[in-house]
Amino acid sequence: MNFFSLKTFVQKFSIAASISKILTTLLIIGTGFYFLIFKNGTSHFAEPFANSNWNPGVIVTALFAGLYSYDGWDILNFGLEEIDQPRRTMPMALIFGMSGIAIIYVAMNVSYFAVLDAGTFNSSQAVAIDFANTALHQARWVMPLLVGILMVGTLNSTMFSASRYLQAVARARMIPSFISCLNPICDSPRSALFVHVCIAIAISFIGDLDNLINYVAFAQWSQRAFTMAALVWIRFRHWEVHPEKIRMPIVMPIFFCFVCTSLIVINTIDDFSSAAVGIGIILGGFIFFMLFVFEKAFPRFQWYRNLTERMNESTTKFIQIVFNVMPEFSGMEDRDIAIGKKRAIDTDGEITSRKGSQKIFPEDETLKMRSMSQKTNNSEVGIRNSKTRL
Structure with a gap:
């Protein structure tokens, strides 16, 4: 869907996936609160923190898994170019969207524990399915259907956001130019989608789901820590970065940078093997940068510039032929300016x-x-x- 049409299929399916998500959450919350009020579901809340493990490393691992479920909050940032009046829309979406999602997620967890005890919850491979088997009985088949549509919708939104920021970064000449290519008919970032899928398939062979979440979460929160540190630096240096910038109180990026750094440091100390894989992913990005972004990696070596420039141009031409795409430049003059050949x-x-x-x-x-x-x-x-x- 993302490959062939963004406006025709992706928007309609996103609406269908959102409806499925709303129905799933309403079904879980409604059933859970029915058990909580009429079926004495409060018995599972007698000792909510019994047998808890307060090891900082375990808490950080739990936060990685918990925050992973909230990860859709940053998708709006990556699709900023598709939004009209972002200075008005973004703050409203962040305030109301995050508040609404937090309330819904808390209500869902309360509903889960109103039906399932802590032991069943911890040992479950699919909490929503066990919840449906216990509470819905004959109507339990509805839950797998809704969850399936929901997961495809989540995959769709992830591919949309990942391909968009890959394309935007390539357009800014931070990664190879062929990733910036768009289809001239539907404006689909096909090369960025292909790169994202290849990376996802490669990472899927590293380990099981829990390990994958830890690996990706470490790399992701490292990226956010560096981003927040750069934002704080820009704010203190009073650099003008964009005429449509959205300014928030400086305490917010400072606090978020502290949270990200704390999660990274504690995870590295407690589980260095998972952190090492995340560091390897980040170093792979640096190697990719050095191979293709010739004018910024080693500008003093002419032979290196010539070699990497040929690699960059040949891969861009090959991708143009295979995926029927063009680099996002209006002409050769803009292209030369973007790759540094012209001022x-x-x-x-x-x-x-x-x-x-x-x-x-x-x-x-x-x-x-x-x-x-x-x-x-x-x-x-x-x-x-x-x-x-x-």
Whole structure:
């Protein structure tokens, strides 16, 4: 669906998956609260923290698994280019969306424990199915159907978000250019989807589901820690990054960076093997960067620049032929600017370097103001002379 059409199939299926998710949660919450009120379901809450393990490493592993279920909160960020009026939509979506999801998830967990005891909950391979077998009886077949649709919808949203940020990063020349290619008919990031699927298949052979969650969670929370640290650095240096930026109180990224760093450090100390795999995933990204992003990795070695440039261009041409896509550039001039072969002139008339952010010959603000003042005076003199002639 993501490969052939984003607007025709993906949007409609996302609506169907969202309806399935709402029906599943309402069914679980309604049944659980019925048991809680009318079937004496409060007996399972007598000792909620009995036999708990307070080891910090175990708590972090549990947080990785728990936060993994909340992971859809960042999908909106990756699809930002598809949103109209993001400065108005994003804060509202974050506030109401996160609050609503938190309330629903807490209500679902209360419903689970109203029907299942802690021992059954811990030993269960599929909690929702065991919940349906215990509470729904003859209607238990509904739960696997709804969960199946829900999981396909989750897969769809994950592929949408992953392909979008891969395509955006490739467009910014941080990863190979062929990942930025879009289909000219449906604007589908086919090459980014292909890369995402290949990475997912490769990682699936590493271990079981619990280990995979730990591996991916470590890499993901490391990425978020670096991102938050970079955001804090940008805020303190007062860099202008985008005219449509959304500013939040500085305490929020600082606190989130602290949380991410704490999760990473504790997990590394307690379970270094899982952390080592996550570190390996991150190092693989650095190697990929060094192989293809020639003008930023080792700019002083000309032979290296020539080799990696040929690799980058040949892979882009091959992907264009295979997937019927084009790089997201409007012309060869924009392409040369993006890959560093040509310098661009920005909207202020200032020449920029191939990195795009550094201004090589900035215009003096004093001279600019004098020029504007002189133009204004000349205009006033011209108006007075025309009035005199009249």
